[in-house]
Amino acid sequence: MTIYIFPIFPLHRTGNLTSVSEFFLLGLSDDPELQPLLWVLFLAMYLVTMLGNLLIIFTVTSDSHLHNPMYFFLSNLSLADIGFASTTVPKMIVNILTHSRVISYAGCLTQMSIFILFGCMDCLLLTVMAYDRFVAICHPLHYMVIMNPRLCCFLVLVSFFLSLLDSQVHNLIVLQLTYFKNVDISNFFCEPSQLLKLACSDTFTNNIVTNILIYFIGAIFGGFPFTGILFSYTCIVSSILRVPSTGGKYKPFSTCGCHLAIMCLFYGRGIGVHLSSTVSSSPRDSAVASVMYTVVTPMLNPFVYSLRNRDIKRVMWGLFSKTT
Template structure:
């Protein structure tokens, strides 16, 4: 588990990742507190956003603290059990991110394309059910990945060229060309990667069609600004994660895998609070009220 071998860069890397981790945790906690404290934000869109912020905290906490401790102790090794545990947590929270972003796209689709039916389709009970469905699908994804790893990967003491036990990196430890393993891998990737992207793309296609039919420029701007934050996060999350998952299956490049892993496990969770707060007037108002209340 390494980023750089240069000892002179270790303090800089330590400070950089510690700062990014603290910003991620504090930023997402502020989003959660702002949503919980403002009654007018108790709607499906912000319900999913608060869950996304919580998952982002858990997601980045599975990798960065271990890496920071490794820099302090000058130890870059992780046990077999520890690696499997970290991989499992990455899969669960990564898939939760994936599913929640899909649910948020569906929520915007219903709100913009079917506004009259929105209170019924996105009722509180339905929203809670969708979150539990995200948890169930994440656990199913974990089971499928665990099946692949435990059945086809036989190494016990290995070194990986990454700062975390990324599932795609673990799968690359098996050098044999196993047809069954490849079929299961691509099947899992299609279910938990390709189909959510299709849902998001279809939702935004329908959203764009509906927005273009709005006559007032103010209505178009409000609708686009509402969806712009979510679309930005989708691009930041899916770009590196798909690249590392599919790219590792085609051409194994440790350097590119490392950059992609840092992007979607550290950078994206850190940027999410800024994207949603800077582009969202409701969140900014809630944060101001929360600040005044604390003062």
């Protein structure tokens, strides 16, 4: 598909329009002195993200005591975090190393599609994990019957296919945008909102319809999972508060502590990014804020689970003892 913009980068001219097959990722900073520091920082964070999430997956699969729904969903969340971070960070590391900011139009759409796929899957898996904790605490006697292996696999598959649907809908919307005011993306990856800001629709009405459709899709794939999580934890807290003993209250709270911490990291930073992009007029501020939920959150997830979960720490320590 050929994309046309007003003449900024003359690659292939057609009348008074310019055919463009590339975008330019402006990144976080133009300062040449900061580039080596950014390269080392992002490479270190990416390696920690990969090693931490792979360690969670290996720990869960290596011990039969962790073969239960909670850790099954956790290992899938780690897989989604690996894909989420791998969509954006390696490209930025390569761009800094090669002093290149170019990304092809097809590569930009592919990156955006995979980014939405794993980002939406993170949201849906957190919702599934909230439902799992709801069943475990509010209906403990029926937990193993309700959360059987077939249902667990079904919930993960549904999360994947709904995320795939979300990413393809965004792709179809962007493919309908035939004119762009600029090709400079003020971020280190092809963020959907940035592409929409650069787009120049044929008519004002088409522009309004596109924005309404984007917000509607965001409300479905972001708002409904968040509402489901709030409902699950409202029921969980209500059930825990009815427990008479203090010890009986502590155990369920400690069990849900890891999941609550991950949710606060993911949704808190995501909402903060959108608020900062709305309040702040600087595109670079939005790019810096994007680092928090695209890089920092996937990196912190394994630490939260490994430090706050006794079962994970026990198995990790056992594996470490065997290897040494």
